[in-house]
Amino acid sequence: MAGYFSNHSQSRFLANSTTGSNATTTTTAATAAAATSPVAPAPPPAARPRAPSSKHFSTFVHAPAADEKAQGKDKNASSSPNGASATVHPLRHTWVFWFRQQRAPGNKITNYEEGIKKVSAFGSVESFWSLWTHLNPPSSLLPTTDYLLFHSGVRRPVWEDPLNRDGGKWIVRLRKGIADRLWEDLVLAIVGDQFDGCVEPDNGCQKDGTAKDSAGKQEDGSEWPEICGCTISVRQNEDIISVWTRSDTNAKAKDKIKETIRRALNLPPTTVMEYKSNNDSMQDKSSFRVAPTDRTPLS
Numbered sequence: 083m084a085g086y087f088s089n090h091s092q093s094r095f096l097a098n099s100t101t102g103s104n105a106t107t108t109t110t111a112a113t114a115a116a117a118t119s120p121v122a123p124a125p126p127p128a129a130r131p132r133a134p135s136s137k138h139f140s141t142f143v144h145a146p147a148a149d150e151k152a153q154g155k156d157k158n159a160s161s162s163p164n165g166a167s168a169t170v171h172p173l174r175h176t177w178v179f180w181f182r183q184q185r186a187p188g189n190k191i192t193n194y195e196e197g198i199k200k201v202s203a204f205g206s207v208e209s210f211w212s213l214w215t216h217l218n219p220p221s222s223l224l225p226t227t228d229y230l231l232f233h234s235g236v237r238r239p240v241w242e243d244p245l246n247r248d249g250g251k252w253i254v255r256l257r258k259g260i261a262d263r264l265w266e267d268l269v270l271a272i273v274g275d276q277f278d279g280c281v282e283p284d285n286g287c288q289k290d291g292t293a294k295d296s297a298g299k300q301e302d303g304s305e306w307p308e309i310c311g312c313t314i315s316v317r318q319n320e321d322i323i324s325v326w327t328r329s330d331t332n333a334k335a336k337d338k339i340k341e342t343i344r345r346a347l348n349l350p351p352t353t354v355m356e357y358k359s360n361n362d363s364m365q366d367k368s369s370f371r372v373a374p375t376d377r378t379p380l381s
Contacts, residue, residue, distance in 0.1 A: 174275050175307060176205040179213065180230035180239050183223075195240055203234055210273060220261040225318045231269055232311030232326070241360040241369075245310050248331075250359035251324040252340055253370055254349070261321035264347050265314045268323060271346035272312055280338040281308040281329075308335060315370070322370055330359045 179201040182194075201217075204210045220229065230239040237243055256264060271277065310326040325343055327336065340355055349355075363369050 171207040173205055173207065173210070173273060174278075176203055176234040177210075177273060177311075178203045178232055178234050178236075179217070180228075180232065182228040182230065184226040195238060198230070198239065205234075214269075220265050220314055220316050220321060221259070223316045225316055227316045228313055229265070230311065230313045231272065233307060233309075235306055236310055239311060239313070241364050245306060245328055246326060246360055247364075248329060248360075249310060249327045250330045250336075250357060250362075251326045251369070252336075252343055253322060253324045253356040253358060254343070254347075254353065255356075255370075256321040256323065258319070258321065261314060261316070261323070265323060267347050268312055268314075268325070268343070271342070272309055272325075276346055277309045277339060277342050278307070280342055281332065281335045309339070324369070326360075330361070 181199050181201050182197045184197065202213050204213055217229070223229075232239045233245070236245050239246075241247060254264075306328060308328050310328050312323065312325045315322040315324075325339065327339060329335065336357065340357075343349070343355070344351075344353065358369070
């Protein structure tokens with residue numbers, strides 16, 4: 083029975099057994115046991131023999147921790163656009179952000195394309211927001227600076243591009259201080275396919291000539307979207323947003339696009355919206371030049 087007690091408990095048990103004819107013998111036996119089994123050094127030896135078991139215990143504890151860590155990585159990966167097992171919400175099209183900043187007055191860039199720089203492309207909701215949250219809003223840009231968002235099929239965001247040259251653009255001039263919200267609403271409307279219903283797939287606008295047919299199909303055989311892209315130009319006294327269309331020949335489609343812009347941006351009915359073909363822009367070398375009487379900022 084004494085084997086089930088520690089040395090300390092055994093000493094207390096035997097010390098309390100002071101009655102009976104064997105008290106002296108028992109006390110002597112306890113003293114001898116104490117002499118042969120020192121109590122003070124006992125804890126260190128007891129700790130050392132537990133080392134192997136402690137090692138296994140440590141492994142056992144870390145195993146679930148490692149599993150939890152791996153699960154945490156999986157959770158992070160599923161919420162991260164860069165994770166291998168990420169849950170990605172693909173967009174219908176891939177889009178590209180471009181940036182252009184004019185040099186100081188008196189030292190302007192003569193070639194428009196010379197100042198255009200590609201920022202990044204995105205094809206999912208996650209990659210869009212990871213890029214969008216790192217872009218400065220228009221209100222923090224210096225005049226004259228342009229943001230350009232175009233379909234990935236547009237090689238360069240210029241009038242002469244095969245997808246742009248037969249189209250045009252809707253133009254809205256904004257007073258200073260309201261561009262941030264309207265620009266974000268416009269980008270979300272285009273990326274979110276709010277313009278898809280503006281043109282029927284089988285109308286003559288998309289199949290009305292050789293040039294259009296050659297540029298009218300994507301690699302998978304589907305039609306290019308009617309909206310090529312959009313831009314915002316930060317100027318000294320106004321900001322200008324524009325929506326670029328692929329065709330200039332379908333008046334009905336242009337009117338639908340105009341109304342979609344008005345609805346997406348929640349513009350008042352009195353807002354002046356100008357349309358200019360890219361052919362006219364190539365002729366007069368200007369994207370936004372119109373008659374002075376039409377230059378009415380949004381109020």
